[in-house]
Amino acid sequence: MPFTLITTLYSIKMISKTYAPQEIEAKWYKYWLENKFFASKPNPDKEPYSIVIPPPNVTGVLHMGHMLNNTIQDVLIRKARMEGKEACWVPGTDHASIATEAKVVAMLKERGIEKKDISREEFLIYAHEWKDKYGGIILDQLQKLGASCDWDRTRFTMEPSLYEAVIDTFVRLYNKGQIYRGVRMVNWDPLGKTALSDEEVIEKEIMAKLYYLKYPVSGMEGEFMTIATTRPETIMADTALCVNPNDERYLAYHGKTVVIPLLNREIPVITDEYVTMDFGTGCLKVTPAHDLNDYELGIKHKLPVIDILDDGGFLNEKAVLYVGQDRFAARRNIVKDLEESGHLVKMEEYKSIVKTSERTGAVIEPKLSLQWFLKMDEISKPALENVMNDNIKLYPSKFKNTYRSWMENVHDWCISRQLWWGQQIPAFYLQDGTIIVAKTKREALRKAQHEYLLFALTEEDLTQDPNVLDTWFSSWLWPISVFDGIQNPDNEDISYYYPTNDLVTGPDILFFWVARMIIAGYEWRGELPFRNVYLTGIVRDKQGRKMSKSLGNSPDPLELIEQYGADGVRSGLLFSAPAGNDLLYDDKLIEQGRNFCNKIWNAYRLVEGWEVNVNLVVNSNQLGIDWFNAKMNQTIIDVQDHFSKFRISDALLSLYNLVWDDFCSKYLEIIKPAYEQPIDKATFEATIQIFEKLMKLLHPYMPFITEEIWQALATRADNESICRATFPIAGTVDTKIVADFDIVFELVSKIRDTRNAKQLSPKIALPLVIKTENKALYGQFEEIIQKLANTESITYTNEKVESSISFVIKSDEFFIILEGEIDVEAALETAQKDLEYNVGFKKATEAKLANERFVANAKPELVERERQKLADAESKIKALEEMILRLKGVK
């Protein structure tokens, strides 16, 4: 620690030794907003590039998944903006009916208000208040992350225009005959008291009990039929027992009736091949009201339906017994009573699956109810086709299979929800039950008057359906509705920005949302909603568990930003986030991101501290500049290639290596003047240019630090931001200089290795002798080698060099002259190993080239490369053999 302080005192200018993101992030974000750098409007001269944000829940707060997801979107949009496209990232939030309504209900409860005691209108007033107060926090949090959304375009799925779009959609689909109302077995959430779609249900494996119950057979004294059930409380709703017709054990009971225990109601014994003989007892109780399969069995056998549960999961009068009890309490009680009455044969531990509500966690009850449905078979066809033929591309493409199996087996979509927070279904009922679907009550009235000739009707005679629409029934319009494309399908925005380019979201909502947006896209615009879907992985903890509030294993994203800086968090997350792969979060990743920021910062500190001497000329630096530009050009090519394949992580890693290894460790070391020495003008200017380019390349990933440094490197106009600077374009790659430098770096590495092995201080300059036929090559790099490896002046020879450590690169031999003993044995061993390897390699290559089929079948350039490798190996072997002979001679 004391050293750190001293170093700081010595530094030329008193700028922070470590990068301090807290000081600059707010400053630059404000600057970006004030100058409207993220704002976009249709511009016919520019190519549009648009992304719509997956709208987070309006009451939600930022979690790690959002961080990853939105960072990727920001990278894409910032890069497109720098590439001169008209980049538009539309932000917004989702009203999330179940989740939000649950929160409002809880809030009201705290204030002593029960939902059932207030009217719908009052409730909605509270809900909007709640939304205005707590809603949209997440959008502010996205700003902390650096998200470059066009904030003036912020949308909310319940705002008037989007609300109308949803209503409009419903009416149009109803009129097309795509929406119908019907009684179906639905997933019922007894806590939320609403129907749920299959996608909103989560299956959980639990240990349950399987109860074996015996039903007395009527007219056969002492005979029983035993069934196995996990839900003994539903026996009061039984309307039959069912066995497989081929089951010989039960042949005698075909056509008989049995008596429900405790209740003493008679029910028939029916037969159906649906029953599996070897599960449980092979005898099934049929409860049409409370089980989907039983329901279907009931329809087939024309059985009555007895629904013994109310909306809240309590037993009603139809149950006769345990009326008013909660279903789970009733289960405990009936088991006790059955045991006492002797009808409980046995209990078994049983691994079972229960369905629970995604939002409330309540155990789902299959329930018959009257709901609204959207027919999916026809409307989903283009959505399947256009993903399968790659008009819309999924990244990674493995999700195509999952997508197909879902789309080929779609069920009609239950779109009604028994909630208040959401778009109320625009269906109006006359007193006789006639349904009139219209955008408003007024229109419905007019329709009733004209179509049914009921001119005496008034608005009071119409009752609107109390239900609201599934949240996804509004979010499936998102890419269209944010541009107002439902009501005004030809407006300037939608014509320009739609179809959007890329969608970034998690695979968990591929069907909920992505598939349905595609459906809506083709239905309403006859066109895809986006061209590419980038599916991010799920962020998990180190043990691979999904991050969740209940487990408490998720770090607070805002604390992370505070601690490591937004750029550190962004780049850290992306270091290991290939598309579709889950990301095992570890603070180590973010630390790496922060360290990267710090590395860049320190490179800047070095450059910033230089003084320029206009009279100075350092020729060798030009080689370094040329080399780095070649490396940078190659990297830009790689980065663009990665981006074209959505390899966002790989692109970042390429840049990371370029900055850390090539720029900092090599380039800056090559051109760096000695301490307190000035730098020449040409090198300085080239370095500033390189630095600016690097900042631009990194900007999409690390917007804040790159803006800070880019602004500091040169004088900029007030409204000139790196946000809108031009993304670098690759020049031609000078492969010759890259190859030459590879040799130089290998040499430097070998010298350093020797120094390390001999425990020599880096301060001691080592004498280097080179035996080569290509003196010109090394000649031009002498200064660089001296600087990087700290050698004395380099000499050349054709003779053997005594008292030295030697090694071979290509066909050249190098000697480092050392005082004292040289370990000849060790040197011999190393050389022998190297020789063996090369001889082996040579043999393999020779064999390959001797193989006619290889020479005939392989690509010509490949064969040529093999020949070159063989030649290299031969010359290296020759050099090594000479070296070994000499070493033996010394011995």
Added chain:
RNA sequence: GGUUUAAUAGCUCAGUUGGUUCAGAGCACCUGCCUUACAAGCAGGGGGUCCAAGGUUCGAAUCCUUGUUAGACCACCA
């Protein structure tokens, strides 16, 4: 049960059309270093039977078959 994806260093993962000396990166580990940009750092190093067994091929981490293990999705389990 059906479909599907994967298995590469201690950990997390790259490895793109089968062909560069292809077996790689980061983290972790080991050795040395407070060298005036950076110890959040520098220089160097060790570490893998590419799940197994067959097959195709001039050539296999890569393609095929079978098996093992793990995950995902869908369906069903009274």
